[in-house]
Amino acid sequence: MATILLVEDARELADVIARELQTLGYRVVHAIDGIAALDLHAREAPDLIILDWMLPRMDGLEVLRRVRQSAPTPVLMLTARSEETDRVVGLELGADDYLTKPFSMRELVARVRALLRRADLIRQTLTADRDDAGEPLRRGALMLDPRAHAAMLDDAPIELSPTEFALLQLLLRSPGRAFSRAYLLDTVWQESYIGGDRSVDNVVLRLRKKLGAVGEEIETVWGIGYRLRPEK
Amino acid sequence: MATILLVEDARELADVIARELQTLGYRVVHAIDGIAALDLHAREAPDLIILDWMLPRMDGLEVLRRVRQSAPTPVLMLTARSEETDRVVGLELGADDYLTKPFSMRELVARVRALLRRADLIRQTLTADRDDAGEPLRRGALMLDPRAHAAMLDDAPIELSPTEFALLQLLLRSPGRAFSRAYLLDTVWQESYIGGDRSVDNVVLRLRKKLGAVGEEIETVWGIGYRLRPEK
DNA sequence: TCCGTCTGTCGCAAGATTGTCGCAGACGCC
DNA sequence: GGCGTCTGCGACAATCTTGCGACAGACGGA
Numbered sequence: 312m313a314t315i316l317l318v319e320d321a322r323e324l325a326d327v328i329a330r331e332l333q334t335l336g337y338r339v340v341h342a343i344d345g346i347a348a349l350d351l352h353a354r355e356a357p358d359l360i361i362l363d364w365m366l367p368r369m370d371g372l373e374v375l376r377r378v379r380q381s382a383p384t385p386v387l388m389l390t391a392r393s394e395e396t397d398r399v400v401g402l403e404l405g406a407d408d409y410l411t412k413p414f415s416m417r418e419l420v421a422r423v424r425a426l427l428r429r430a431d432l433i434r435q436t437l438t439a440d441r442d443d444a445g446e447p448l449r450r451g452a453l454m455l456d457p458r459a460h461a462a463m464l465d466d467a468p469i470e471l472s473p474t475e476f477a478l479l480q481l482l483l484r485s486p487g488r489a490f491s492r493a494y495l496l497d498t499v500w501q502e503s504y505i506g507g508d509r510s511v512d513n514v515v516l517r518l519r520k521k522l523g524a525v526g527e528e529i530e531t532v533w534g535i536g537y538r539l540r541p542e543k
Numbered sequence: 544m545a546t547i548l549l550v551e552d553a554r555e556l557a558d559v560i561a562r563e564l565q566t567l568g569y570r571v572v573h574a575i576d577g578i579a580a581l582d583l584h585a586r587e588a589p590d591l592i593i594l595d596w597m598l599p600r601m602d603g604l605e606v607l608r609r610v611r612q613s614a615p616t617p618v619l620m621l622t623a624r625s626e627e628t629d630r631v632v633g634l635e636l637g638a639d640d641y642l643t644k645p646f647s648m649r650e651l652v653a654r655v656r657a658l659l660r661r662a663d664l665i666r667q668t669l670t671a672d673r674d675d676a677g678e679p680l681r682r683g684a685l686m687l688d689p690r691a692h693a694a695m696l697d698d699a700p701i702e703l704s705p706t707e708f709a710l711l712q713l714l715l716r717s718p719g720r721a722f723s724r725a726y727l728l729d730t731v732w733q734e735s736y737i738g739g740d741r742s743v744d745n746v747v748l749r750l751r752k753k754l755g756a757v758g759e760e761i762e763t764v765w766g767i768g769y770r771l772r773p774e775k
Numbered sequence: 776t777c778c779g780t781c782t783g784t785c786g787c788a789a790g791a792t793t794g795t796c797g798c799a800g801a802c803g804c805c
Numbered sequence: 806g807g808c809g810t811c812t813g814c815g816a817c818a819a820t821c822t823t824g825c826g827a828c829a830g831a832c833g834g835a
Contacts, residue, residue, distance in 0.1 A: 428728065460767050510793070513793075741823095742784085778833100781830105784828085784829085785827085
């Protein structure tokens with residue numbers, strides 16, 4: 312689950328925000344001044360920063376500037392001022408969004424969610440680009456199209472669940488390579504892997520059933536995991 | 544990875560933009576005035592130009608005019624002015640998009656990606672889709688005319704709200720491609736995306752209802768988002 | 776101001792997915 | 806061949822996702 316760095320010196324407000332975010336499942340790290348914020352940012356590598364403008368020891372703008380030098384972490388700025396000039400400065404320095412006090416919890420949450428969603432989208436797009444996704448993968452009678460998120464077997468579309476799709480895609484990208492269950496859990500399940508090794512087995516089981524002849528080419532590597540039989 | 548020519552004389556702003564784009568994986572070439580911009584454009588053949596309106600030595604409009612004489616490179620104009628007349632002039636001269644200062648990084652990034660994506664799409668499909676947004680899109684009994692912002696179903700006009708229209712247009716442009724909710728929120732809702740995933744669902748729901756048979760071709764990609772069934 | 780349209784939210788129900796469990800069978804090692 | 810370990814696989818329940826109706830706030834026009 313995402314970690315949020317909250318930088319706010321007004322204790323009471325900070326508590327309210329932190330509690331709200333925590334009940335929503337986010338991990339909240341709290342800094343009370345600018346120096347602490349930079350320190351925590353470096354240590355915790357949060358997914359999002361909620362940054363108050365007025366801070367002891369180093370103001371929000373300076374924190375923003377320094378953060379921006381090291382990481383593209385999205386920043387939501389909080390401010391009591393509403394003057395247009397401040398808004399301009401904040402946004403030009405790379406704040407991703409801006410909220411003027413007083414604001415409703417509801418609005419804060421909506422923006423936090425939006426920023427996290429966007430960051431996640433960017434991350435996915437980048438990794439997809441790196442992996443050269445988009446090109447259809449073929450293997451015998453099977454064709455898997457990442458762009459359409461669809462699979463065809465003998466020219467007939469087949470239904471694959473998200474997990475099945477991701478696992479199959481991984482196998483198809485590296486035929487012959489053996490994947491350990493731990494690696495698969497890490498890669499396919501990512502950080503949400505609450506599953507045990509049996510989960511992997513089951514997805515493979517379901518894939519084999521759905522894929523017919525191609526399914527038989529998913530081999531068990533005893534004591535390790537699975538691999539797609541290298542092409543002849 | 545795409546190369547972006549950034550033409551902006553305000554050093555600090557330019558640095559922020561450049562850094563942001565670079566962390567996203569783009570190569571950024573920076574020009575500080577109009578003459579340098581033309582020079583770099585000729586040498587680097589960038590995939591996109593981000594062009595400030597006010598520039599030393601040759602203003603943005605003139606740069607745009609000259610660039611247009613030699614290449615169809617997409618151009619995103621930046622300007623401090625918000626008057627309608629300027630906007631009209633810029634777009635008539637062939638700017639592809641337009642952003643008024645102050646703007647958020649989020650917005651800039653969204654537009655940059657939208658422009659690159661569109662350019663890429665155009666490059667790929669050197670078929671009938673040679674238009675940008677003007678040519679009518681057809682699909683079975685449905686005809687959608689972006690220019691007139693009007694839709695016809697079985698030769699009868701149907702009412703679509705702006706959001707519905709934009710989403711449908713996106714689907715029609717890339718039949719078969721799966722769009723995640725996050726992507727749709729980023730693209731269709733753009734700036735004002737305070738909505739949650741349920742908002743997307745609802746627009747799709749309304750579209751399906753309005754579109755009859757064509758509506759049934761909007762498929763749910765479980766765990767991902769939506770897709771227009773590819774044409775046979 | 777009243778009214779109609781557009782949009783986001785909420786809540787519930789239906790349905791899909793996925794992790795767990797148990798057991799049978801396969802495998803590797805000695 | 807015997808034995809401990811690992812895997813295949815069916816069943817099931819918990820969880821997650823989506824469809825959809827209802828509703829309320831925002832907005833703009835009359």
